[in-house]
Amino acid sequence: xxxxxxxxxxxxxxxxxxxxxxxxxxxxxxxxxxxxxxxxxxxxxxxxxxxxxxxxxxxxxxxxxxxxxxxxxxxxxxxxxxxxxxxxxxxxxxxxxxxxxxxxxxxxxxxxxxxxxxxxxxxxxxxxxxxxxxxxxxxxxxxxxxxxxxxxxxxxxxxxxxxxxxxxxxxxxxxxxxxxxxxxxxxxxxxxxxxxxxxxxxxxxxxxxxxxxxxxxxxxxxxxxxxxxxxxxxxxxxxxxxxxxxxxxxxxxxxxxxxxxxxxxxxxxxxxxxxxxxxxxxxxxxxxxxxxxxxxxxxxxxxxxxxxxxxxxxxxxxxxxxxxxxxxxxxxxxxxxxxxxxxxxxxxxxxxxxxxxxxxxxxxxxxxxxxxxxxxxxxxxxxxxxxxxxxxxxxxxxxxxxxxxxxxxxxxxxxxxxxxxxxxxxxxxxxxxxxxxxxxxxxxxxxxxxxxxx
Ligand code: GLC
Numbered sequence: 465x466x467x468x469x470x471x472x473x474x475x476x477x478x479x480x481x482x483x484x485x486x487x488x489x490x491x492x493x494x495x496x497x498x499x500x501x502x503x504x505x506x507x508x509x510x511x512x513x514x515x516x517x518x519x520x521x522x523x524x525x526x527x528x529x530x531x532x533x534x535x536x537x538x539x540x541x542x543x544x545x546x547x548x549x550x551x552x553x554x555x556x557x558x559x560x561x562x563x564x565x566x567x568x569x570x571x572x573x574x575x576x577x578x579x580x581x582x583x584x585x586x587x588x589x590x591x592x593x594x595x596x597x598x599x600x601x602x603x604x605x606x607x608x609x610x611x612x613x614x615x616x617x618x619x620x621x622x623x624x625x626x627x628x629x630x631x632x633x634x635x636x637x638x639x640x641x642x643x644x645x646x647x648x649x650x651x652x653x654x655x656x657x658x659x660x661x662x663x664x665x666x667x668x669x670x671x672x673x674x675x676x677x678x679x680x681x682x683x684x685x686x687x688x689x690x691x692x693x694x695x696x697x698x699x700x701x702x703x704x705x706x707x708x709x710x711x712x713x714x715x716x717x718x719x720x721x722x723x724x725x726x727x728x729x730x731x732x733x734x735x736x737x738x739x740x741x742x743x744x745x746x747x748x749x750x751x752x753x754x755x756x757x758x759x760x761x762x763x764x765x766x767x768x769x770x771x772x773x774x775x776x777x778x779x780x781x782x783x784x785x786x787x788x789x790x791x792x793x794x795x796x797x798x799x800x801x802x803x804x805x806x807x808x809x810x811x812x813x814x815x816x817x818x819x820x821x822x823x824x825x826x827x828x829x830x831x832x833x834x835x836x837x838x839x840x841x842x843x844x845x846x847x848x849x850x851x852x853x854x855x856x857x858x859x860x861x862x863x864x865x866x867x868x869x870x871x872x873x874x875x876x877x878x879x880x881x882x883x884x885x886x887x888x889x890x891x892x893x894x895x896x897x898x899x900x901x902x903x904x905x906x907x908x909x910x911x912x913x914x915x916x917x918x
Contacts, residue, residue, distance in 0.1 A: 478677065478703040480688050491706060491723060493610060494666070494694055496799040497562035498757055499790070500612075501783075502727055502766040503552070504567050504734040507574045507590070509771040510538040513737030521768070522735030525572050525621055529634040532622055535572065536589065544592035547773025553603035555775065559783035560790030562798070564604045565612035565668050565764060568597055568658060570735075571629070573622035577661060581653045582623050601662045612666030613658045617651050617683060617699065618673045626650070629673045643674060652682055659690060667693060672700025696725065707762070714755050718806045724761035728752065729768075730779050736768040743778045746785035750881040753786065753797065754829040758813035760802025789881060793854050796827035796884045804841065804895050811839055812882065816893065823849075824892050828885040833877035843896040844869040851887040853878055860885045 480487070508522045518528030525535045556564050569575045575585035577597040586592045597613070604611045620626025625641025633639050658664060667687050680701025687695050697705035707723035714726050730749065731740045744752075749765065756763045765786075767779045790797060796815055803814030804826060812831040818824045828839060848869065851860030855878035862871040869887075877883045 478684060478701065490692060491694060494707070494762070495723060497610070498762050498797050499561045499753060500563040500565060500762060500764045501556040501559070501561045502565050502764045503769065504570065504766060505576065505769050506567060506570050506735065507535065507539050507542050507572060509736040509769065510541045512770070513739045521733035521737045522570050526631060531635045532637040535622065536584070539574065539590040542590040542592055542771045544596055544773040547596065549600040549603040552600060552775065553607050553609065555780060555783055556604065556609060557607040559787040560794060561609065563610035563612060563666065565614055565666055566597065566600060567614040569615050569654065571616045571619040571621055571671070573620040573626055575654060577657065579654055579657055581650050584622055597662055610665040611662065612668055613662060613664040614668040614670060615655055615658060616670045617655070618675050619671050620646065620651070623650050627674050629671060644679070647679055652686070655683060655686060659686070665692065665694065667695040669696055669698040672698060675700025677701040714752060715759055718759040718802050724759065725764050726756050726761055727764040727766065729766045730782055734766055734768060736770050743782070746782045747881045749782055750786055750789050751831060754813050754882050755808070757797050757800055757815050758803040758829065789879065793882065793884045795854060795886065796829060800827065804844070804893060818892060822892055824889045826887045826889065826893055828871065828887065830873065830877065830883045830885065833873070833883060837873045839871045839873065840867060841869040841871065842867060844893060845896060846889055846891065846893060849888045849890055851885055854884040854886055855879065860887060862887060
């Protein structure tokens with residue numbers, strides 16, 4: 465192994481033993497999906513943001529230092545009486561999302577499925593008295609979407625021996641037990657239950673605290689024994705995972721070399737908080753999707769349902785608005801690759817797609833419609849074959865100039881959020897002076913220098 469760069473821990477990089485073609489076909493659907501739904505749902509929805517005079521969302525047990533017995537008592541009000549998994553799956557489909565990832569067990573240790581390894585679950589300990597994951601998995605798949613399970617492998621504030629992350633136990637109960645025993649007798653067997661019961665397409669780990677290579681290994685082996693499974697980069701112990709996550713933040717420029725997923729809330733909280741009404745606008749969310757796609761990433765956008773199982777209406781409204789935009793402009797998002805330029809452009813973003821004959825379409829995501837209708841693609845010196853507006857098919861003309869390709873957009877903005885022009889070329893488009901988009905490195909098993917991976 466190459467020496468670690470200064471400041472980076474010298475962990476062995478654990479990657480799946482597969483060749484690039486295997487990895488590419490395993491990740492194909494995921495790369496093409498571009499847009500998914502994240503669902504944070506659990507007992508923390510009961511206090512809905514406030515416990516006594518303290519506040520928090522899915523971290524409220526920790527932030528308000530709620531004793532284990534008091535927190536367990538909240539579960540009777542986790543009723544899921546209005547839970548309609550079919551409607552949730554339909555909402556994801558209507559929003560144009562291609563996959564759904566739900567918290568099957570968050571840091572509070574509460575499992576939304578029946579478990580033989582801990583009674584702290586929806587069936588045995590909550591007012592819902594039933595498994596909440598199976599019906600969602602079925603409804604999601606019935607709509608042709610993929611299904612992923614979030615699982616907090618290290619932090620578990622309730623089950624015996626579970627990790628407390630960077631915090632000290634706040635209850636005598638939490639001092640009992642042993643972390644390695646917890647991993648062996650609760651976490652690992654529960655992940656096996658997830659596999660057996662729900663056959664997830666994605667395993668979404670969360671928080672790496674205390675996960676050494678030795679502790680991560682059985683989880684890694686379990687996941688990689690399922691040939692199709694995709695996992696994120698949060699298992700810990702040096703496991704790179706298949707995609708890296710960027711939480712609440714869109715990278716400033718394209719991240720080359722590994723699949724990227726930006727996961728983000730619509731307000732400020734992951735779990736339901738009645739007092740958090742700081743909603744992002746539909747325009748912001750649509751532009752985020754455009755921005756992330758231009759950086760070759762997926763957007764995993766979160767909803768936080770109530771304890772009764774209702775997705776807040778402001779979230780529903782925004783998802784429907786994104787869905788309407790995607791119905792017209794989805795061609796510029798799904799199955800595209802990152803755009804022509806590493807850095808964002810003043811007027812908007814680009815994505816691209818090539819067919820089997822390498823004929824290439826560049827999508828111009830126009831955020832700010834130029835007053836004179838003209839957009840310069842700097843350093844592009846190839847003539848376009850044709851161009852059209854996705855909204856209405858209107859022709860888009862362009863001409864090669866010494867500075868690059870000048871595109872003339874017809875008429876006025878088609879959409880106040882993002883209007884898209886598709887410009888077709890006979891061959892892959894080169895941007896003179898820019899480095900080519902490199903092949904992915906992440907999980908191919910051919911990573912030359914792990915210390916250089918982002
Ligand atoms: C963080 C938080 C967690 C949230 C997650 C979403 O790791 O611990 O509460 O579920 O990010 O990405």
